[in-house]
Amino acid sequence: MDSQTVISSLNDQQKEAVSTNSIYTLVLAGAGSGKTRVLVHRVAWLIAIDKVPLQNIFVVTFTNKAATEMRKRIEDILNYPTKSFWIGTFHGLAHKFLRIHWEEAGLDKNFQIIDSLDQIRMIKKMLKTLNKSESDFSPKDIQLFINKNKDAGLRPNKLLDGRIEEDSEIIELYRYYDDLCKSSSVVDFSELILRVIETLRNNKDLLERYQNKFNHLLIDEFQDTNTIQYNLLKLLAGNHNSIFAVGDDDQSIYKWRGAKVENMQSFEESFDSTKIIRLEKNYRSTKNILSAANSIISRNSSRLGKNLWTDSHKGDLLSLYRASDERDEADFVISKINDYFNQGNLRSEVAILYRSNAQSRVFEEYLLKYKIPYKVYGGLRFFERAEIKDALAYLRLISNRNEDNSFERIVNIPVRGIGMKTIEHIRNVSNKNNISLWESSKKIIEGNMLSKRANNALYSFVNLIDKIDSLTKGSALSEIVREVIQSSGLIEHYGRDGQLNGEAKVENLGELVSASEGIITSEDISLSPLDDFLSYAVLESGSSQSSSEEDSIQLMTLHSAKGLEFPVIFLCGLEEGLFPHQRSINNQSELEEERRLCYVGITRAKKTIYLTYALRRRIYGIDHFGSPSRFIGEIPLDLIEELNSLELSLSSSTHSGNEYENNKPMQLGQRVIHNQFGEGVILAYEGNGPQARIQVNFYDEGCKWLVLEYAKLKFI
DNA sequence: ATCCGGGCCGATCCG
């Protein structure tokens, strides 16, 4: 393959990036500027032109989905499968490393990964054993504390130097938690990466080996790397390996979980003669969509600066729909979706985006009602569901008897007569002898330490696990899974009358079997298929719908939409307090992150975008009256078409005023003058007639709600 | 040991 084949389809800046000789490259890639394309072609260039062997390349993506897709596209260009290719998320790659080097990392061979729900469970249990009340330290706060410190590379010991006295208790909890993880051989998300760094730092040979191996480090979504991830990258880079970082500071939306945009600014300082390449041509959206997005993001202060442009046509205006409440909003969205589908388009071309997961419920309800297939991303995902976690716990226990978390989760599910008292006993013996719950149970059974009934119950459980294990030795993975959900009694348990959503849960358990069939085992980790599957289940928790090939509407949060594109976008719930979120409204930098999130949302759209907001919305079962998001007002008026513009008739009542003024239709964005507050713009309104309330943003006085009848506004 | 119901509290976003 010659160089032309690799870069012929690219524009000049993209070519420059793909074919660069620079050791350190920072690509500032605007939304829709062909970022993924550049990365994919860069890898192809390295392999085909620079003759770099695949195993010397290390590629970090933000999601598993992105990794899978990128790998596929690289294979398409190279025209051969990419075996033993280190491409994945930081977590996925760290996991791979730890599987290979579990010994050097001080882990058990078959360590398991826990997700954040498991982590909470563990913390709660820990508090119980330590006889601490959850009111002193909420489990969530402890979790936050632990993860925050791990993400900053700080172990309890490090924290104890120079600690503040009042922190010592929570640091002790952190230490205890780490011990607990060790004894049950589990690893949490943050631990994965921290452990890799520590292993490399404490093992010069290993570090050298990897520094010699990965000559080319490529990283996507660089703006969303946190401290420890960046440190890992620097460690691997050493003094001579090349780094090719791609990112967009305007799309940095993960500051809340420790991501540092500053990494982008400091990249140039950290690495000598960094070459900076800007990708500013947008290939995705129409001119109108891009103008709207640019107008919004231009309000932010701290930006590296990019000038995104397009030579596409103007396209449609952005549509704005004012819903009376969230049901009306959903109804509107559905009707537009039906129109679009009936014009012969695919459902999968449409995405409904929202700020928070809870908003998906109403949409789901309506989509179900109208029998429109859909797929939800995020929220409670497939592998996080209770029934699935139960089944996984059985599988984990089969793989590793000492995994206390799983033991406790399912020792009495389905109920088999092992109650609190028995479990308490098992825990005591386990604590006293410093052995796992499993070992402790066996000891108890042998010593006949319980009542006959309890002893029998416990025996039958221990026996069950052993039996499933020996029965399925050597069986295919899916056979093991099938056996587990059957003989554990889970199917029967969930299928029983009275179980909430019983059929759905049984169905999900069946899905788990199918999921285990589709797994392709990772090539270069010597992991049993079962352990491979268990890791996969945690790292890739999947969408919340069971997988199906059916053409369906895509529902997701703005965060999970990053990196994706759709012909038609519905950006919903554009209300102050919801988006921007209440918790960010009073903080300039957090508000700017919300604005970037909005920018991300709008730039997902290729052709059409609908913006919707609701005048009334139920949250926690209480009605809230919101006002339209400030972000709507940040889009130039001439780019927006209001689908149901305000046409208030004021004539119907006692209102005293001149006839013309009373009947004049009002529009959002209409400029008005108030005696006291001066000039402003109408942002929203509620109700009808003279009693209607309208919200005006006064240039000097800010936003105010006024009752139309008394406000005596002059329209100008 | 298990079931049921009332009280309480809380959800931004992710791997």
Next chain:
DNA sequence: CGGCCCGGAT
């Protein structure tokens, strides 16, 4: 509103 925890009844 809904999930989770706890306590009392069986």
